Amino acid sequence: MAAVPSRPLPAPQPSVETQPFWDAAAEGRLTIKRCGSCNEPHYPPRGRCPFCFSDATTWENSKGEGAIYSLSTMRRGPNTPYVLAYVTLDEGPAVMTNIIDCDPDTLAIGDRVEVAFTPTEGGPPVPFFKPVAR
Amino acid sequence: MTIRNKAYIAGAWEHPLRVIPDLSTPELHATCAAGALADAGLSHSDVDGYFCAGDAPGNGATNMVDYLGLKVKHLDSTETGGSSYIIHVAHAAAAIAAGKCSVALITLAGRPKSERFNAFRGGGPDEQFEWWTGYSTSNAYGMCAARHMHEYGTTSEQLAWIKVAASHHAQHNPNAMLRDVVTVEDVVNSPMIADPLHRLDCCVVSDGGGALVVVSPEIARSLSRPLVAVRGAGEAVQGHGGGRGLDLTVTATSQSAPRAFAEAGVTPADVKYASIYDSFTITVLLQLEDMGFCAKGEGGRFVADGNLIAGTGRLPFNTDGGGLCNNHPTNRGGITKVIEAVRQLRGEANAPVQVPDCDLAAVNGIGGILGLRHAAATLVLERQ
Numbered sequence: 001m002a003a004v005p006s007r008p009l010p011a012p013q014p015s016v017e018t019q020p021f022w023d024a025a026a027e028g029r030l031t032i033k034r035c036g037s038c039n040e041p042h043y044p045p046r047g048r049c050p051f052c053f054s055d056a057t058t059w060e061n062s063k064g065e066g067a068i069y070s071l072s073t074m075r076r077g078p079n080t081p082y083v084l085a086y087v088t089l090d091e092g093p094a095v096m097t098n099i100i101d102c103d104p105d106t107l108a109i110g111d112r113v114e115v116a117f118t119p120t121e122g123g124p125p126v127p128f129f130k131p132v133a134r
Numbered sequence: 135m136t137i138r139n140k141a142y143i144a145g146a147w148e149h150p151l152r153v154i155p156d157l158s159t160p161e162l163h164a165t166c167a168a169g170a171l172a173d174a175g176l177s178h179s180d181v182d183g184y185f186c187a188g189d190a191p192g193n194g195a196t197n198m199v200d201y202l203g204l205k206v207k208h209l210d211s212t213e214t215g216g217s218s219y220i221i222h223v224a225h226a227a228a229a230i231a232a233g234k235c236s237v238a239l240i241t242l243a244g245r246p247k248s249e250r251f252n253a254f255r256g257g258g259p260d261e262q263f264e265w266w267t268g269y270s271t272s273n274a275y276g277m278c279a280a281r282h283m284h285e286y287g288t289t290s291e292q293l294a295w296i297k298v299a300a301s302h303h304a305q306h307n308p309n310a311m312l313r314d315v316v317t318v319e320d321v322v323n324s325p326m327i328a329d330p331l332h333r334l335d336c337c338v339v340s341d342g343g344g345a346l347v348v349v350s351p352e353i354a355r356s357l358s359r360p361l362v363a364v365r366g367a368g369e370a371v372q373g374h375g376g377g378r379g380l381d382l383t384v385t386a387t388s389q390s391a392p393r394a395f396a397e398a399g400v401t402p403a404d405v406k407y408a409s410i411y412d413s414f415t416i417t418v419l420l421q422l423e424d425m426g427f428c429a430k431g432e433g434g435r436f437v438a439d440g441n442l443i444a445g446t447g448r449l450p451f452n453t454d455g456g457g458l459c460n461n462h463p464t465n466r467g468g469i470t471k472v473i474e475a476v477r478q479l480r481g482e483a484n485a486p487v488q489v490p491d492c493d494l495a496a497v498n499g500i501g502g503i504l505g506l507r508h509a510a511a512t513l514v515l516e517r518q
């Protein structure tokens with residue numbers, strides 16, 4: 001066990017387009033955007049839908065659960081190891097993140113994970129994920 | 135309108151050094167420009183179009199045109215990372231075909247070994263959702279490799295064959311950084327950097343640069359160099375698509391290469407030599423599949439057993455040793471891919487790796503970061 005990132009995490013820099021995402025993160029909620037026109041969800045959130053270009057997008061809470069799509073454990077450099085991954089949320093979109101509170105050597109594609117917000121240096125927490133307790 | 139046979143690569147020059155402490159970066163651009171112009175038999179005053187990317191200091195092409203003292207009527211600062219210079223050849227051909235210029239100069243240069251190098255943080259719209267993940271090239275490409283292994287059973291040993299082939303070529307290149315021939319065992323036993331990529335799955339870091347001169351057919355025929363025609367080109371961008379349909383086993387090459395082959399009127403089976411951007415071994419494997427040299431998922435079997443080695447393999451690739459062994463100037467390998475293809479088509483490659491009667495070559499590059507977002511560029515070049 002390890003792979004809780006000991007590295008300092010830089011604070012995300014919200015924009016007017018993304019501030020609600022980071023406000024929700026500060027409350028422990030993972031949000032995605034859904035298009036009111038084509039009904040497709042997407043992440044990272046945009047004001048205008050990347051699929052149909054409608055601006056009728058709305059914020060929606062994700063359950064914060066999904067499965068690992070792919071992963072790579074960084075072995076070299078400062079503050080390693082840590083696990084970079086894409087998690088496919090149950091709502092559909094894939095999220096680039098880290099897997100924490102895990103054993104990198106037994107972690108595998110397809111493993112179920114859940115969001116674990118992690119503090120940053122002076123900014124809102126970021127959505128990392130951890131294995132779902134079995 | 136097509137660019138087919140509307141433009142020719144008349145000059146190609148690569149800086150021979152891999153550590154360059156004694157030239158400034160703009161000076162290195164100028165040195166490469168002079169080298170390519172001399173190779174073409176053209177002069178500074180003949181240049182009427184200039185192309186550069188993000189490695190060029192200053193405000194797009196503006197500063198470099200002023201610094202180089204060029205008098206140009208066409209500019210292009212298209213920036214797609216390492217694939218920029220492949221796209222520049224295509225855009226130069228289009229500009230020449232449209233009559234916008236007739237002698238286009240493309241330069242790349244940089245010195246990550248010799249000066250403090252600031253890793254590129256693009257500040258793109260999604261950066262606030264990504265940079266705290268600690269992504270780098272190695273672990274982002276590692277995710278691509280891990281997914282390809284998961285879906286298709288590709289192995290580390292198969293990926294290693296790509297490095298092995300590059301090392302077989304580099305032993306004949308006196309300028310290459312790494313000239314020792316390595317084995318599959320050497321690669322898979324080298325330290326793990328970002329699973330499943332080992333140190334020897336990764337390209338080198340080098341100073342360096344290169345330049346190309348693309349000219350109109352009339353000017354090409356007036357020069358004494360072999361005729362290397364731009365026959366087809368394609369470009370495309372791929373990201374994670376709003377998080378939907380993410381597929382780390384496919385690159386934008388799957389769009390750019392068919393466009394280039396269609397414009398050229400040839401198929402992958404016609405290609406005698408391929409320059410394939412090799413930032414990592416997995417980068418090559420994905421491009422080979424996406425270019426159509428083998429089916430998706432077959433890349434591991436395609437590259438195994440020396441199939442990329444000149445003289446013995448079915449598809450000789452990166453006969454200069456590529457980024458894996460030769461050089462990767464300022465972490466952008468696109469221009470050296472074009473330069474080695476030009477050498478092959480002219481019959482000027484290092485003798486042991488020269489492909490006999492090499493009259494058709496393909497060049498493919500990936501710029502940006504696979505796994506995040508990248509731009510692919512494909513060229514089909516022909517000796518006439």
